[in-house]
Amino acid sequence: MPGGLVALLDDISIIARTAAASIDDIGVAASKAGTKAAGVVIDDAAVTPSYVTGLSPARELPIIWSITKGSFKNKLLILLPGALILSEFLPSAIIFILMLGGCYLSYEGAEKVIEKLGGEKHGETLEDPIEDPVAFEKGRVSGAIRTDLILSAEIMAITLNEVAAEDLFVRAGVLAVVGLLITIVVYGAVALIVKMDDVGLHLAQRSSVAAQKIGKFLLAAMPKLLVALSFIGTIAMLWVGGGILIHGLHEIGLHNLSDFSHGLQHGVEELTGGLGGILGWLTYAIISAIVGLIAGGVIVFILHKVFKLGHETGAHG
Known part of the structure; x- marks a missing residue:
């Protein structure tokens, strides 16, 4: 009996050490994957405030x-x-699912650009009289969650790619950790951004002259920041959507667009010296956005002009 107990305790200690090692592996892999997904996280944070811009402050949070x-x-x-x-x-299906997501983001971004340039609007916007505020808000939330699904799919795909060689337990743990942390960071930041004007109002009412100046600055700056983020969010949709399409075409054997984009990126990096990293990245981002705009514009035309779709309520602003 004592021998059996010792053997059992020994087995438990081995299992515990294995679990601890796995948890450590999850932490390290999650850190690496989160870093690789940082670009999409920024896009997600830029896109989301556009869904509350112009709505009642009481409904923002x-x-x-x-x-x-x-x-x-x-x-x-x-x-x-x-x-x-x-x-x-x-595993071969993942890239095609991502490309469908890239098409959706490109469509969303292109549709917003076309509307801003005076094209036909689809669904209620903030410029229209809102007859049913509850339905309009639900439409905005649904639109945001759909966009989040695509951006989250890209984040999860990047994460999965970083841990493809790990066992199932580690892959599941890393995906869960990255998913939870990124969601908390992104939407915590978004909540802070959209409520910063309330902070400004509070500071403006304080007796301190310094606090009043900061408060007035925040009150003046936040509406402009939200408008800017709405613009950045639209560009981000095109940039990420186009980037997914370029990468996806490369993965399925169509290399020309990817080779051209990366070739131009590397050329800019070599010509611009110390600024090469930033300007090279910007070059690739611009090409991705152009690809997204073209692809999205084609989808907009097909859906709205050929099939006469896209009159769903409440997705735009």
Whole structure:
């Protein structure tokens, strides 16, 4: 009996050490994957404030919380199990799913550009009289969650690619950790951004002259920042969508566009010396955005002009 107990305790200690090592592996891999996904995280943070721009301040945090809950569901209930199943049984399908997401982001971004340039609007916008505020808000939340699903899929795909050689437990742990942390960081930052004008108002009412100056600055700056983020969010949709398409075409054997884009990027890097890294990255981002705009414009034309679709309520602003 004592021998059996010792053997059992020894087995438990081995299992515990193995679990601890796996947890350590998850932490290291999650850190690396999170760094690689940073660009998409920035895009996500830029896109989301556009969904609350112009709405009642009292509804800003509830809307962001609704989007946050939708993002958690996207990552943990849809994308995590889907990514694990595909990575185990059909890894070649992941790139095609990502390309569909790239097409959707390109479509969303191109549609917004066309509307801003005076093209036909689809669904209610903030410039229109809103007859049903509740339905309009639900439409905005749904639109944000759909966009989050695509951006989250890209984040999860980047993460999965970083841990493709790990076992199933580590892959699942890394995807869960990255999904949770990125959602908290992104939507925490978004909540802070959209409520910064309330902070400014509070500071402007303080007796301190310095606090009043900071408060007035925030009150004056935040509306402009939100408009700027709405613009950046649109560009981000095109940039990320186009980038996914360029990468996807390369992965399926169509290299010309990728070779041209990276060739131009490397050429700019070599010609611009110390600024090469930034300007090279910017060059590739611009090419990606142009590809996204062209692809999205084609999809807009097909859906709205050929099939006469796209009159769904409440997705735009």
